[in-house]
Amino acid sequence: xxxxxxxxxxAASIITDGWTLVNLPASQVEERKQAGKVVLFKLTGEQTVTxxxxxxxxxxxxxxxxxxxxxxxxxxxxxxxRITNGEVGxxxxxxxxxxxxxNAVADLNALPIIAIFVERFADGRIFSLGNLLRTRYGxxxxxxxxxxxxxxxxxxxxxxxxxxxxxxxDRSANDAIASLNDFSAPYQGxxxxxxxxxxxxxxxx
Amino acid sequence: MYKYDKIDxxxxxxxxxxxxxxxxxxxxxxxxxxxxxxxxxxxxLYIQRHAPMxxxxxxxxxxxxxxxxxxxNIAKQYDKGYGHFSTRQNLQLxxxxxxxxxxxxxxxxxxxxxxxxxxGNCIRNITTDQFAGVAPDEVVDxxxxxxxxxxxSTFHPEFALLPRKFxxxxxxTKQDRAIxxxxxxxxxxxKDAQNNIAxxxxxxxxxxxxPILGTVIREHLxxxxxxxxxxxxxxxxxxxxxxxxxxxARIKILVKALGIDEFRRQVDAEWVYLxxxxxxxxxxxxxxVDQYFEPMPYETxxxxxxxxxxxxxxxxxxxxxxxxxxxxxKQPGYRAVTxxxxxHGKPPGDITSEQMxxxxxxxxxxxxxxxxxxxxxxxxxxxxxLADLFTVWEKARAAGLATPNIGLLTDIICCPGGDFCSLxxxxxxxIAEAIQLQFDNLDYLHDIGDIELNISxxxxxxxxxxxxxxxxxxxxKDGSEWYQVTIGGKQGNDAxxxxxxxxxxxxxxxxxxxxxxxxxxxxxxxxxxxxxxTVRRVGIEPFKTHVYAK
Numbered sequence: 001x002x003x004x005x006x007x008x009x010x011a012a013s014i015i016t017d018g019w020t021l022v023n024l025p026a027s028q029v030e031e032r033k034q035a036g037k038v039v040l041f042k043l044t045g046e047q048t049v050t051x052x053x054x055x056x057x058x059x060x061x062x063x064x065x066x067x068x069x070x071x072x073x074x075x076x077x078x079x080x081x082r083i084t085n086g087e088v089g090x091x092x093x094x095x096x097x098x099x100x101x102x103n104a105v106a107d108l109n110a111l112p113i114i115a116i117f118v119e120r121f122a123d124g125r126i127f128s129l130g131n132l133l134r135t136r137y138g139x140x141x142x143x144x145x146x147x148x149x150x151x152x153x154x155x156x157x158x159x160x161x162x163x164x165x166x167x168x169x170d171r172s173a174n175d176a177i178a179s180l181n182d183f184s185a186p187y188q189g190x191x192x193x194x195x196x197x198x199x200x201x202x203x204x205x
Numbered sequence: 206m207y208k209y210d211k212i213d214x215x216x217x218x219x220x221x222x223x224x225x226x227x228x229x230x231x232x233x234x235x236x237x238x239x240x241x242x243x244x245x246x247x248x249x250l251y252i253q254r255h256a257p258m259x260x261x262x263x264x265x266x267x268x269x270x271x272x273x274x275x276x277x278n279i280a281k282q283y284d285k286g287y288g289h290f291s292t293r294q295n296l297q298l299x300x301x302x303x304x305x306x307x308x309x310x311x312x313x314x315x316x317x318x319x320x321x322x323x324x325g326n327c328i329r330n331i332t333t334d335q336f337a338g339v340a341p342d343e344v345v346d347x348x349x350x351x352x353x354x355x356x357x358s359t360f361h362p363e364f365a366l367l368p369r370k371f372x373x374x375x376x377x378t379k380q381d382r383a384i385x386x387x388x389x390x391x392x393x394x395x396k397d398a399q400n401n402i403a404x405x406x407x408x409x410x411x412x413x414x415x416p417i418l419g420t421v422i423r424e425h426l427x428x429x430x431x432x433x434x435x436x437x438x439x440x441x442x443x444x445x446x447x448x449x450x451x452x453x454a455r456i457k458i459l460v461k462a463l464g465i466d467e468f469r470r471q472v473d474a475e476w477v478y479l480x481x482x483x484x485x486x487x488x489x490x491x492x493x494v495d496q497y498f499e500p501m502p503y504e505t506x507x508x509x510x511x512x513x514x515x516x517x518x519x520x521x522x523x524x525x526x527x528x529x530x531x532x533x534x535k536q537p538g539y540r541a542v543t544x545x546x547x548x549h550g551k552p553p554g555d556i557t558s559e560q561m562x563x564x565x566x567x568x569x570x571x572x573x574x575x576x577x578x579x580x581x582x583x584x585x586x587x588x589x590x591l592a593d594l595f596t597v598w599e600k601a602r603a604a605g606l607a608t609p610n611i612g613l614l615t616d617i618i619c620c621p622g623g624d625f626c627s628l629x630x631x632x633x634x635x636i637a638e639a640i641q642l643q644f645d646n647l648d649y650l651h652d653i654g655d656i657e658l659n660i661s662x663x664x665x666x667x668x669x670x671x672x673x674x675x676x677x678x679x680x681x682k683d684g685s686e687w688y689q690v691t692i693g694g695k696q697g698n699d700a701x702x703x704x705x706x707x708x709x710x711x712x713x714x715x716x717x718x719x720x721x722x723x724x725x726x727x728x729x730x731x732x733x734x735x736x737x738x739t740v741r742r743v744g745i746e747p748f749k750t751h752v753y754a755k
Contacts, residue, residue: 034450041448122243122326124366128443131363136478152227152244159362171235182223185212187356188432189483190363196483197356198490203210 003173005165005180007158012177017166019064019089019113021146022071024053040120042095066091066115073104089113091146094125098132108139113164115144121153127160134161134191151176155183161191206267206575207352207497209317216359217314220321224248225307232304243366248310249295249323253627256300260323261313265333265351265375266294266578270565273576275316277561283309288561290546290554292618292669293372294332294578295323299625321359326367328358328439332374334382335579338498339541339587341533345377345394345402349494350431353486357432364439368446369454371439372411379698384580386410386418386700387672389456390435394428402428408438408468409460412666416702417457420465422472428491432484437476441468501573501588506538510591525647526598526609534587540594542572542586543579544601545608545616549641552634553619554582563604571597580669581618583611613650614658614723615641618669622662622679623686629662631679631686636660636715643716653723656736657696672696674737675722676703677715688715692722692748693740706749721752 004017027050032039042048049070057071059079066089067075082088089111092101105111114133118126126145133139144164145157154165158180167173189196197203209217224244231241245252249260261276268276276296280288283305289297301309313319323330331351338346354373358364364371376383377394385391391407404426410419426434438456447453460468517524532541544564547553556564564584568576571593572586579585584606589597601607610616617640620626622633637660644650659673663680670676676691687709694703710718723736725748730739740748 032449035452037451039449043447043449044445121240122366123448124326124364124368125444125448127363127365128440131440150240153365156360156362156365179223183216183219183360185215186362187212187216187359188361190361194483197212198487198493199483201212203212203490203493 001173003167003169005154005167005173005177007163007165007180012180014173014177019066020060021066021091021115022057022059022068024049024068024071025056025058027053041123042093042119044095044125045097046095048093048095063087064112065089066113068092069096069101083110086112089115089142091115091117091144092129093117093119094123094129098129098137102137108133108137109141111139111141113142113144114139115146115164116162118145118147118149118153121148121150123148126153127156130157130160130162131191151179154179155181159186159190159192206269207264207348207494213317213356214314217317217319217321220319220360221307221310221314224310228303228307243325246325247322247327247365248306249320250303250306251324251627253299253625257303257306258621258625259298259301259306259309259320260291261296261298261318261320262323262330263294263296263318263578264355265331265337265348266335266580267348268576268578269316270568270574270576272316272318273561273565273568275312275318277558277565279309279312280561281558286559287555287557289552289621290556290578290582290584292580292582292620292667293323293330294335294580295330296578297621299621324370326369326371328361328364328367328371328373331355331358332372332383332388332580334376334378335577335581335583335585336382336532336541336587337377337577338500339534339536339539340378340382341535342379343377343535344379344396346498347375347377347392347394348498349491350392350394350428350486351375352494352497353490354431354435357484363436364443367439367443368448369451369456371442371456373435381696381698381700384669384672384696384700387412387416387669387696388419390438391419392431397425404428404431406434409457409465411455411457412669412671413455414452414664414666415455415457416666416671417461418700418702419457420460422465422469429486429488430480432486433479433482434472434476436479436484437472440475441471445471500536503536503539503588504590506536506590506592508537510538513591513594516595520595522609523595523598525651526602526607527594528651529609529611529613530607531594536588538591540589540591542589542594542597542601543611544584544586544606545610546583546606547610547616547641548605548608549610549615549645550638552621553617553637556584560604560606563600564606567597567600581611581616583616609647610650612655612657614644614653614656614719615650616657617641618657618659618673620661620667622660622668626662626667628665629679630664630681631662631688632712633660633662633668633677633679636677636679636688636712639712639716640719643720653727654735658719659694669696670694671702672700673703674740675719680709682709686712688712690718690722690752692745693737695737704745706745707753718752722748725751 661668691703
């Protein structure tokens with residue numbers, strides 16, 4: 001059973017994933033502590049990917065692939081044909097900054113898919129990243145969330161411009177679909193509906 | 206006050222359904238404790254020492270009598286027959302059952318109430334001056350914009366999971382009563398040179414572990430940009446706030462780290478893209494919401510009332526109450542009344558179901574059916590005729606709601622503390638009660654005069670101890686409860702953070718410590734000088750010396 005929900009023209013369905021997500025090889029990450037507690041979130045802009053990881057990433061020779069941003073940037077010349085053929089997307093984590101992506105890729109819409117990895121449910125940076133990609137950077141193609149994605153984030157992710165959601169493997173994607181429509185008429189303007197309620201309706205008084 | 210239309214009601218009804226399903230999934234073990242936590246918190250539900258605690262939103266502190274009766278009934282049916290008004294103007298129930306909370310929310314929704322975003326790492330209930338709309342020193346009534354901001358912040362998708370909680374206060378008076386400088390964002394409304402409504406924006410204030418007063422990020426913001434400008438601030442915070450350390454995650458730490466100039470630069474860089482966008486408030490929307498906050502249908506009354514004057518001169522108890530609990534009003538012949546939730550020897554801010562019904566009846570009979578909660582944890586009838594004050598006093602007194610101590614030493618601001626809260630290091634309510642009993646002499650209290658005493662059971666500072674003239678903080682030392690004392694804190698336009706006077710004290714010592722601080726003040730004060738002014742003039746040394754003298 002696929003875990004991938006796609007939202008298309010307002011309708012959500014579970015679809016087969018045509019993309020292969022390429023991961024970085026695991027690195028030795030030492031546990032860090034702050035104020036006696038294990039640090040759960042990486043700082044925005046923190047460099048977490050090593051050269052060894054980038055060079056050690058196994059890129060499948062064929063098929064549609066979603067590469068870590070760092071691996072994509074290191075291999076873009078070699079991958080030019082596949083990029084032109086629309087077979088290469090990128091993913092980045094919530095602590096990575098969009099400026100790096102925007103500076104490196106002149107036309108983001110050359111990428112058929114951008115995925116954002118949310119390591120922990122409580123990391124709300126994903127919403128700002130989605131919003132910025134859609135509004136500031138004019139990204140029009142598929143925007144996917146994956147990682148610690150559970151149904152109660154979906155409504156917010158949808159409103160922040162995401163249209164594909166990979167539900168965490170131990171939860172039902174089927175059940176999760178319902179939460180995309182938790183609220184039918186939100187107050188504030190956001191990516192999916194830029195007009196706030198007071199511009200959409202005549203609320204009289 | 207604001208009334209829901211179909212859209213507001215639908216959102217709140219859908220919230221009840223969403224939350225009901227979240228509780229169902231949690232009880233069915235489809236959600237782990239860790240996964241349920243952020244969900245229940247955003248609905249004001251804490252798991253406390255004895256039972257869950259449910260924090261019900263009272264947006265900008267405004268309630269109707271119908272709503273208060275409903276709260277009274279809920280407290281009776283689902284709790285132990287009382288509730289607690291918090292320093293964010295909200296109402297907390299200390300003993301609801303988790304299984305009942307969806308039904309409680311459904312009951313609340315039936316009177317246009319909810320518990321949305323009363324906790325968790327999101328934009329919290331927006332607070333304001335309890336005298337909004339009636340205060341003589343008011344320049345702009347901030348309630349319409351507060352309501353517009355309530356709607357905007359409700360389930361704002363981009364800011365659903367911030368690094369830490371986010372508190373906004375609005376104020377439109379000459380004398381700030383909303384502590385705008387102690388908030389993540391403080392919006393101070395004023396009329397600019399063109400007589401348009403403008404906002405001075407403060408950012409990066411907050412109490413808690415690292416108390417910092419806010420800094421002005423923008424001197425002049427047109428009211429229509431309130432939402433987009435806040436979005437720019439909160440976006441910078443959402444992306445760059447310290448998520449690695451919960452103790453450094455508030456926006457104040459980011460503002461301090463970047464410096465206000467760099468922070469402002471980043472905010473302005475974001476705002477370029479948001480300014481004049483769809484979330485810009487329209488004239489029509491402001492006018493629509495403003496209609497709900499128009500002045501009450503006041504009668505034209507003389508400035509004085511003979512009956513009131515006679516009662517003042519013949520009844521010292523009434524006069525004492527009127528002196529402390531009755532406040533000036535914009536409209537001639539009207540007054541605002543504070544009903545004290547600080548009777549001596551009871552938990553500050555607590556109110557029983559029966560009292561809630563009494564207050565609702567008083568509101569209906571004497572104050573246009575509305576009332577307010579204050580961040581000082583009292584209730585206010587904002588629009589009482591001078592001629593009705595004596596009757597209101599008699600009825601309030603019969604219900605234990607007329608302690609004439611507003612603004613006095615026993616009007617203690619106090620968090621629930623270690624008796625209820627699982628975050629607390631120490632109990633706070635018994636300290637408050639002990640101090641109230643130590644000073645249970647009205648003449649003496651009136652002689653001491655205006656003073657604010659704030660108690661927090663831990664450094665999260667729900668009792669706002671940093672801005673108390675006397676602040677008491679519960680601390681844990683090797684597993685036992687101790688109390689650290691600060692003096693010289695103050696809310697208002699000239700807000701300040703109190704200074705620690707020295708090593709902490711045991712609970713038993715506290716009433717005596719406060720007594721000694723007061724003794725120093727009484728010796729040192731000049732004519733008409735309040736405690737805080739004496740502290741500011743003479744410094745903390747004389748107080749320190751006396752308190753720690755062997």
